[in-house]
Amino acid sequence: MNAQPQTVTADGRTIGDVVMDMRNITLRFGGVEAIKDISFDIREGEIRAIIGPNGAGKSSMLNVISGFYVPQEGEVWFRGKPRPPMKPYEVAQQGIARTFQNIALFEGMSVLDNVMCGRLGHMKTNMLTQALWWGKAAREEEENREAVERVIDFLEIQAIRKTPVGRLPYGLKKRVELARALAAEPKLLLLDEPMAGMNVEEKEDMSRFILDVNDEFGTTIALIEHDMGVVMDLSDRVVVMDYGKKIGDGTPHEVRNNQAVIDAYLGVAHD
Numbered sequence: 001m002n003a004q005p006q007t008v009t010a011d012g013r014t015i016g017d018v019v020m021d022m023r024n025i026t027l028r029f030g031g032v033e034a035i036k037d038i039s040f041d042i043r044e045g046e047i048r049a050i051i052g053p054n055g056a057g058k059s060s061m062l063n064v065i066s067g068f069y070v071p072q073e074g075e076v077w078f079r080g081k082p083r084p085p086m087k088p089y090e091v092a093q094q095g096i097a098r099t100f101q102n103i104a105l106f107e108g109m110s111v112l113d114n115v116m117c118g119r120l121g122h123m124k125t126n127m128l129t130q131a132l133w134w135g136k137a138a139r140e141e142e143e144n145r146e147a148v149e150r151v152i153d154f155l156e157i158q159a160i161r162k163t164p165v166g167r168l169p170y171g172l173k174k175r176v177e178l179a180r181a182l183a184a185e186p187k188l189l190l191l192d193e194p195m196a197g198m199n200v201e202e203k204e205d206m207s208r209f210i211l212d213v214n215d216e217f218g219t220t221i222a223l224i225e226h227d228m229g230v231v232m233d234l235s236d237r238v239v240v241m242d243y244g245k246k247i248g249d250g251t252p253h254e255v256r257n258n259q260a261v262i263d264a265y266l267g268v269a270h271d
């Protein structure tokens with residue numbers, strides 16, 4: 001185990017041991033090297049941002065963490081052990097949930113049913129056991145409903161619970177996607193541009209929810225975000241990628257003053 005001294009942040013939160021340790025990760029798509037020999041870690045309880053210009057490899061990195069892509073080189077260490085290649089659902093069963101850069105919800109289904117999908121990994125009984133052990137299945141159903149209701153309250157989406165997702169404005173869809181991820185009660189939450197395309201007010205709401213999730217549930221969060229103001233406000237540490245390489249890693253203050261980061265990213269316009 002990579003035992004690290006615990007750190008208490010300025011706002012009193014505790015950052016613990018390394019939970020996710022990416023070691024010398026290289027990921028290729030044919031001739032394209034999306035990730036080039038990158039190492040970085042994520043510590044228990046922190047909010048870890050991944051930033052960088054378009055095409056830098058940020059989503060690819062999140063997809064390696066979530067098991068969606070298996071890197072050609074390097075190792076993913078999870079909770080002190082190398083993680084063998086796994087299917088995304090197996091990674092999810094280890095307490096890792098995610099949202100997508102392009103919203104991936106069932107547009108024709110209600111908010112409630114979409115959020116319920118986040119509980120699929122917790123549904124242990126199948127149809128046969130449901131028939132044989134009605135009581136057990138009923139208890140599980142009750143637990144799932146309660147977990148979903150907690151999330152709906154927490155993210156303040158009671159008013160739209162019956163609304164088909166396709167009818168919602170973009171900012172609320174993003175919130176529903178967060179709700180679905182939270183319904184899985186993850187220990188590590190991966191957010192791919194949770195605030196992209198939002199107006200200032202929606203961004204403020206989303207920032208508050210992300211901070212509250214981290215604070216109230218102790219959820220470790222890794223997020224990709226382009227808005228540097230948001231990154232500075234939210235994150236404990238930032239890893240900076242450019243053309244598949246890591247060009248910076250440190251506190252928001254450190255990366256903001258890192259010349260390589262300024263040259264590649266901060267000094268140039270981006271969306």
Ligand SMILES: Nc1ncnc2c1ncn2[C@@H]1O[C@H](COP(=O)(O)OP(=O)(O)OP(=O)(O)O)[C@@H](O)[C@H]1O
Pocket residue numbers: 029032033034052053054055056057058059060061101
């Ligand atoms: N499934 C794929 N097949 C082939 N190439 C891919 C695939 N996914 C990503 N790439 C390539 O890998 C590189 C990194 O892409 P990635 O989506 O990880 O970047 P990103 O940092 O998330 O960019 P953005 O800010 O635009 O979302 C790009 O050159 C992209 O074209």
Ligand SMILES: [Mg+2]
Pocket residue numbers: 058059060101
């Ligand atoms: Mg991306």
